Amino acid sequence: QKEVEQNSGPLSVPEGAIASLNCTYSDRVSQSFFWYRQYSGKSPELIMSIYSNGDKEDGRFTAQLNKASQYVSLLIRDSQPSDSATYLCAVKGSGGSYIPTFGRGTSLIVHP
């Protein structure tokens, strides 16, 4: 069974700090990796997708992928209180016949 593991948190960081969110997955054939942000009472919002080993940067967000270690992370630089949310990691195999597996999410709290 495909599993995606995330620390449930909460992860508490001060405003302006770097928040580091981690995710491990069990299926070695996974090809696509996604990070979603979900505010309380709202639906998940896609932040980043990453497909190749290494780093991918988008504004204050950096996704890091290491397929050998089956590990994907999300770094949030200059964290703001508005970043306080649950961050979901999703992993998908190749091709359209695979469905994504979501982690349970990590709760991030950015305090002023």
Place this chain on the structure above:
Amino acid sequence: KAGVTQTPRYLIKTRGQQVTLSCSPISGHRSVSWYQQTPGQGLQFLFEYFSETQRNKGNFPGRFSGRQFSNSRSEMNVSTLELGDSALYLCASSLNLDEQFFGPGTRLTVL
């Protein structure tokens, strides 16, 4: 471009009733997936439709069903509702069968 829309946003039903939820994907997206989200189980995959065909199905009982129309709009139906069906039901659409974009969800409460 308009996002994914779901109707209704909130629904209250009693045990034994049935419910139909609707989802309109982003224009041009032909893949629609449905998820159930609860505090205890997280985000659970229900089914995925592409061009009116169910391509994938999650591990849910037969009371949960869905369909997709030729305009890519999708509906899901839950029959004989149980208390445990209370959840946020999310629809997600995809252009490339990869990145998914979620609608606002339908909050279903079963009394």
